[in-house]
Amino acid sequence: MENLLTDRQFWVNYWESKTGLSVNIPSDYLFHRELGEIINKQGVKTAIELGGFPGYYAVFLKKYFKLNVTLLDYFVHQPVTNALLEANQLKEADIHIVETDLFNYQPENQFDLVLSCGLIEHFNDTADIINRHIAFVKPGGTLFITLPNFKALNGWFQKTFDKENYDKHNINCMDPDLLANICKQAGLEVVQSKYFGHFSLWLENEKNKPAGVRLLKKTMWLAGKLFTKVFPFNSRQLSPYIILEARKA
DSSP: OOOSOOOHHHHHHHHHHOOSOSOOOOTTOTTHHHHHHHHHHHTOOEEEEESOTTTHHHHHHHHHHOOEEEEEESOOOHHHHHHHHHHTTOOGGGEEEEEOOGGGOOOSSOEEEEEEESOGGGOSOHHHHHHHHHTTEEEEEEEEEEEEOTTSHHHHHHHHHOHHHHTTSOGGGOOHHHHHHHHHHTTOEEEEEEEEOSOOOOOTTGGGSOHHHHHHHHHHHHHHHHHHHHSOOOOTTTOOEEEEEEEOO
């Protein structure tokens, strides 16, 4: 049920060791088109990003759509989030932050849009973590979840060259039909649940990997990008992500 790394001091050390976190979020940030369509069609005013530290999507939604935004995570290191806000010409007061364990928290408010990007795959009970998302969704509101697709070529690459990272993910949950069925059983209308993106590869802390691995990754990345530029399609074999969009009655 729990993330494999739950010690708070570990996360303090981990995030303080990272560099380049305070980036200027572009208007064409990943999933920008999908989020923009939801916001415009559904008249979204409020949103919460679950498990999203340091808050890239919270910042994106505030910066470009002027939403009333909340960020909720088990660990939030305020100096990192403040630096991210400053890099995007936002103030500390622009995002409401709730630092809490999602598994011991009862939502105080519900939101027009509830999203998480790269959260649910870190838990074994997929239905439970999705239902915890749903508890935050207003009637008529939208649930938007994205996660990596490690059943694709990218997953083979992770398993082969970064097994430690691969093992932190619940591979079984990376199934659009499974995710859709969980939402249907919870009474939501599934708008879409599908593989997303034509192709990509990545490695955590790539610069620390052996030169041969970095070269192979670059070669495969270029070949995959060229192939899917000529033949663009979403598929279980190549797409790097899965997206789920569902609406509460």
